[in-house]
Amino acid sequence: MPKIKTSAWDKVLLARQASRPKALEYIENIFNEFIELHGDRLFSDDKSIIGGIGKIEDYTVTVIGQQKGKTTKENMERNFGMTNPEGYRKALRLMEQAEKFNRPIITFIDTPGAYPGIGAEERGQGEAIARNICSMSNLKVPIICVVIGEGSSGGALALGVGDKIVMLENAIYSILSPEGFASILYKDASKNKEAAENMKITAKDLKDFGIIDKIIKEPEGGAGENFESVTKELKTYILKSIKELNKLTKNELVENRYKKFRTMC
């Protein structure tokens, strides 16, 4: 049976689906051990970001994930995956810890964007994102970033500067939401579908741009339909990447990462 072509807008809906597997489910399925660690040591613990130490086969790694909820209650607790500055600072603290103990970093990206609120601005949302991007470019351990759902704007990039960037087949990665794009450039927020098509936000688009390294296939209907096969492929890719990146010297690793982003134009 020929596969029905999924439009960019269909992918937006799939990426945002409440029932779609979230970061914690990936963590549970891919890592044989995981201990969550909390707090940015400066202000609070942002629950839209989960961070900790895990084991993938014999490798100890630091894991960071943006966590959306599946229910309204969970979403309230997780702020719908919209990270505040303290979330980015918690992530950075744990990533710097990873560098100290020489363990690779795996990030899972899933956010409608950094939280636009008064407190977020008071506590330097822009500074927090900038610091993460800048520091990640220079960390001397392998970094693998996986976009599992919505990768929207600087709020996603703040966890997205790595040696390998992976997207799930139905995940999206964009400068802002199609609704925002439509309202700014078409002056009409209802042209969201048209925007989604024109924005080039699908995994295939990003692969064609050379921004991402790998697309993980999803079964028809999305990752949740056969989560085992999705996590199996992802786990294999992560392990292969760790082995490959571990062969590089620290200088080669950082130099390659610099070149990777340097040539994106």
Add this chain to the structure above:
Amino acid sequence: MIIDKIKKVNVQEENRKNLKASDMLVGKWVKCDNCKEILYKEELHENLGVCPNCGKHFRLSARRRIKQIIDEGTFVEIGNGLTTKDPLKFDGYVKKLEALKEKTKIEEAVVTGVGKINSDEVVIAVMDGNFLMGSMGSVVGEKITLAIEESIKRKVPLIMFCLSGGARMQEGIISLMQMAKTSSAIARHNDAGLLYISVLTDPTTGGVTASFAMLGDIILAEPNALIGFAGPRVIEQTIKQTLPEGFQRSEFLLEHGFIDKIVERKDMKETISKLIKLHINTNN
């Protein structure tokens, strides 16, 4: 007779104040949108683009800014001749860029180059709001990165005047990646032990705030500049509240610890110069 004269002046004043700003943009006069005073453009320019009446700092073109900061005759522009790949093939985008090039006499939303500040060599990047609100697409990102790399190569301070509505939406995800490109270059600049002074001017928002703008060793700002990540309207729509007075202005950022100092335009060159001279290390 004297009274008549005063009356006449008052009527003229009234008429001037009732003029719409748009009526005057083409002429020799401009209305201060803060104090509503009508200003003679030449006089405003002589006063560095600051309202002589209320002190409002008007936006400056990159060329004017460079004239104010860099020693006369020392500026050499770098990084020209780049063009966007128009990654989204966005309708009318390339045409618009061509028209703006023609109109503004600059190639993109940032002008970069090498020059001297009170005889000290620097690399400078100045963003220009007349060019798609200083938004950062691939060419802006590339020019800024080249400027950072030039500063590393020459081992001289880097000065960036930020002014931006954020990422260039017309270039989609490629614009987002410019944040990573420029910030990675800043990380290298930092490793090289070089000074980077970032100056935030009205407005500095979005992807520029969330990348190189906030990464200065020293961050200065002009008075009352709008500085933030999310735009005020987006925040209002999200939280469904009116924002407090002075929210996301320079003074607000200073109070919350995100900038080092607010500097008036008349003192900008001397302040930057002093900071540069204080970084000429005498302890080595």
